[in-house]
Amino acid sequence: MKFTRMLTTKLTSFWLMSLAAVAFVFILSAVMSFVQLTYKFQQQKVAGLETMLVEHYQHRPDWELEAWLPPMLLAYNAVDFRLSRNGEVLLAYQGNLSTQNAVIYDHVLEPKSGLHMLLTLPQPFEHFTFSWYETFILLIGIFAVIALVRFGYLWFSQQLDGIEELALRSRLILQGKHEEALATPGKGKPRLINRALTKLLEELQDAQKERGRFDKFIRSNTFLDAETHIGNRLFLTNRLDALSHNQSMLAHGVIYLLEMDDLDLLQQSQGETAARELLNSTVSAISLLLQSQANSIFARRSHNQFAIVVPQISLIEADQLASKLLKICLSQPLPEVDNRDNFFHLGCAYFTAGDNATQLIEEADMALRAAQLQGNSNWFMYDKGAIDEEFAKGSVRWRSFLENALVQKRFYPFSQPIIDSDGNEHHKEIFTRARDNQGALIRATLFIPMANKCGLMPQIERQIIERVLLLLSNETSVEGANLPTNKKSAPQRYSINLSLDSLMSRAFSQWLKTTLLEYRHLTSRLIFEVSEDIVIQHQQKLLPKLDMIRKMGARLCVDHVGEQVVGTYYIRECHFDLIKLHRSIVRHIHMRPENQLFIRSLIGGLYRTEVQVCAEGVEVFEEWQTLQILGVSAAQGMYFSEPIEAK
Structure with missing residues (x-):
């Protein structure tokens, strides 16, 4: 782990520097002590020689220096010695050693008689060498230090690994990934803190599920018949x-x-x-x-x-x-x-x-x-005698029409803006329209059911996604070429609806993954919408598909929320970024306190998350005003704009 390695390296470096500093101080003190002691010992020997010479001069006038002084000078490793009295040389000695850094002692032994000594000695530690025993002791010390440092590094790493696991879990919690943090308890240390985090996450998960059950209870008592458990x-x-x-x-x-x-x-x-x-x-x-x-x-x-x-x-x-x-x-x-x-x-x-x-x-x-x-x-x-002639087409005719429209690329994206509470455009939702051979628009409510029956929805949605990506590419090139940097507006974002057939198709999923990788610079501007009833019925099968889309950089939205009486815990489990309230909840919201209660409960359950709540089907000002008061962050509908063809 990067943080552990960095922190361990810093602590180990500090420890080594501390040990090196201490060792340097000890070595410096030892060297200084050794030098001072050798100089002092040499001076003591020279002082002893001077004392002997003075005593001999005072008590033995005949001296006999040649008998005992040369062996002593030899033992002193003397380089040169000269003893004189009033300028007369009494004894001269030349040793067999040579040195460049000699220590010269030029002393007057007896001032009255003019007895003078000139002694040249080598540096006290010049001929000092390490023995094998001393070298062996030094190597043992070095290896002991290395082993101690290695042990300390491993111990630090082991201790900090536990801290790093706690930091990782804490980072996941701060990012709102509570399920992932609970699923990776690890061996964090201190273990008491790790167990406390696990327990709190479990209680939080239970509380979230209980909140979802409470939301469902509110909706059930509001919209369901108590005896049959169907709609009231x-x-x-x-x-x-x-x-x-x-x-x-x-x-x-x-x-x-x-x-x-x-x-x-x-x-x-x-x-x-x-x-x-x-x-x-x-x-x-x-x-x-x-x-x-x-x-x-x-x-x-x-x-x-x-x-x-x-x-x-x-x-x-x-x-x-x-x-x-x-x-x-x-x-x-x-x-x-x-x-x-x-x-x-x-x-x-x-x-x-x-x-x-x-x-x-x-x-x-x-x-x-x-x-x-x-x-x-x-x-x-x-019988009113009024049947939709367009829908009266046979299945064979519808399949032929849809296949020809796919080949001739006659499916067109229409966009409707989603406006946030500040009056700015949050993104645009893409609706699909088809044109017949005469150029007339075919309503989506007509061809989508037949497309589902014929299994053509993956091809239709693939064509729409390609058109939207082309649209984004053109907008990006125009914005970059024409607008100065300080005047560029926020990048346009589009939301695209995905059907169950498309999500469950392996070929479509593989194509979508490849396409998003190819246009990875545009994926952050795409939002993929999935209907709530599809997510509820096929959640486990859809989780890998939705996770792939999210990892590619696109955002996820669940729409038609509130159409069915179900719990809302799936919003966290599937990591949706946006939710869109169904128009049945939004319609006449200012006159329906039971729908307001549902929205308050839903927004309360999403507290401390980054999920944005939008509304669809807003038609009058009173609805939008009430939604803003309830905390809905954005809305779309005829009150703002009709769907127009995206070009």
């Missing part, structure tokens, strides 16, 4: 508002009203248990059937009436689905009651884009009454 009347109203604009439906589809006429009589005669079992079994079977219908709505309008809305379905498929729904109802184990054959009734109303949403409920209710008048369990379709 408020849930149905929100979803119908999301499918309409100014009371005009945005797409085609069908609405069913299912009524159990004698449910009250069944409850009175057979008891609440039998009625509840019939309700639960019927609801479960219908929910299982509706799983194959994308974006379908199933809600309870009253005690014995249910509403089913299936958007983007043809009239023929609506008839087939009505037959299946009635068949499921009739297959339920109905207790012995009067009029068993006249218990279930289904009213259907097919709608197209532009139909009035309020009138739609009335038409379905009229169809329900017509089914009840037939005298037995049956279904009835309200």
Whole structure:
């Protein structure tokens, strides 16, 4: 680890410098002491020689210097010696040693008699040499120091590795990567701190999950029926508002009203248990059937009436689905009651884009009454005689149209700005439109369901991504060439929707990875959006795909948040950067305190994270004002701008 190596190197260097300084002081002191002692010892020997000479001169006039003085001078390693009296040389000695740095002692021994001595000696330590024993002791000391330093380095490294692991976990916590910090406890030291961090992270994870369960509890009590656990009347109203604009439906589809006429009589005669079992079994079977219908709505309008809305379905498929729904109802184990054959009734109303949403409920209710008048369990379709001709195309014709549009590259990106709370453009969301041979635009609500059925969504989204990257490349070159540095605006960012088929396609994932690597200088300006229901149903399979996109440098967004009653813990687990509230939550938010409660709870659960909350489908100023008060950071919708073709 870089920090550990750096800190260990610094501590070891400081330790070595300290040891070297101490050793230098000791060696310097020893050398100085050795030099001083040898000089002092030599001086003592010279002083002793002088004393002997004076004593001999005073007590033995005959001297006899030649007998005893030369051997002594030889023992002194004298280079030269001269003893004189009043200028007369009494004894001269020349040694067999030569030296360049000699020490000369020129002393007057007896001032009265004029006795004078001139002695030349070599430096006291000039002929000193290390013996093998001394060399061996020195080497042992050096090796001991090296071993001690090595041991200290390893000990420091071991201790600092634990500190580094604590620092790594702390860095992950500060970055908001709590799951990763919990998954790598390591062997951090002090271990007490490491265990404390693990315990706090576990409690934080439990608290976050509990917060997610609490959010789901709030939404469940607000939008779900307590008995059947499907949507309630408020849930149905929100979803119908999301499918309409100014009371005009945005797409085609069908609405069913299912009524159990004698449910009250069944409850009175057979008891609440039998009625509840019939309700639960019927609801479960219908929910299982509706799983194959994308974006379908199933809600309870009253005690014995249910509403089913299936958007983007043809009239023929609506008839087939009505037959299946009635068949499921009739297959339920109905207790012995009067009029068993006249218990279930289904009213259907097919709608197209532009139909009035309020009138739609009335038409379905009229169809329900017509089914009840037939005298037995049956279904009835309200016929307005207005079927979307474009959607009436056969599957073969749609596949041919889509394939030709792909070959001729007739899918075009339309962009709608997302405005932040300061009134600035946060980014633009890309919507896909197609053109037919006459140049007319085909609505996405028409061709996307057919593209999903034909398995062509990966090719369509690939073409859109290529167009967006080309658009970003052109914008980058224009900005760099025309604008001065101090006047350049923030780089434009685009968000692109990805379908389940594209994310689950290995070929598309590999192409996307290669493309993002090729345009890595532009990936930071891309945001990929995934629908909430897709993430909830396929979270484990999508995690590697989403992680790859995030590591490539692009950002992640989950949209349609609030469309389904689910927990929000997946936002942290999938590391989304943005979330977009579904238009059913945003519509008339200023008049719906229950939706405001959901948004407050959602934003509160994302406290201390960098996740931004956006809203889609804002149509009036009051909605945007309320969203800003609640803490929503950005929004998009007709209030700001309509989607325009991106060029």
